[in-house]
Amino acid sequence: MNAEMRLKLGVDSTVIGRSIEDLLTVGSRIFFQTHFYPLIKMQKSVREIFLSFKGPDDSIPVLLNVEATQTEGGIEMHCGGMIISNRNRFEKELMEAKRTAEQTLAENAELTAVKNALLDHQKELEFQLRKLKSLKEQQQEIFKIIAHDLQEPLRKRSLRATFF
Incomplete structure (x- = not known):
């Protein structure tokens, strides 16, 4: 692990050679154990895998590319990552x-x-x-008719009154 990554994670050089799992958040550790590590064992490389590392204040999201090589001591992983x-x-x-x-x-x-x-x-x-x-x-028409009909008897009466 390079110095810049150690500085971002708030760890010293004593982490070199230790398992990457020690630096991961709980969720990323579970993902690492169930998916990531078996994939590396099968394919010997993994591209653009998202893991969260434990930082001093908060988790640090990292996009990783990993190449695995078999050594006498087991599988050695070479990681290249980008903090995202x-x-x-x-x-x-x-x-x-x-x-x-x-x-x-x-x-x-x-x-x-x-x-x-x-x-x-x-x-x-x-x-x-x-x-x-x-x-x-229609109402106005009816009112006109009613008014006319009411005026007719009055008109006849007024005509009779003028003749007598």
Whole structure:
């Protein structure tokens, strides 16, 4: 393990030669034991595997490439890694953007449904308004007829009164 990685992990040179498992977080240790190490034994190399190392303050995400060689003492692993601490932040930002987009889309669907309902209500109100206007016109016609019919006896009476 190089000096820069030891500095990032907050360890000294005594870790050289020890198992990589000692430096991993619990979740990465489980992944290492169940998937990563058996894969290395079978394929002798692994590319772009994500593991989290225990750092002094927080876990440190690392993307690893590993080459394994068989030695007299067992399997020796040569690792090349890249700290990808921004990846988690980018993934969180992407997940937040996705959640916001889905929420906006859902709100947009709700707004569209409400708009359609309002348009339906508007059409119904316009229909009722036309119907009311027609009834009002009919009422005025009836009032005209009634007024005319009521005026006719009065007119006849006033004509009779002028003759006598």
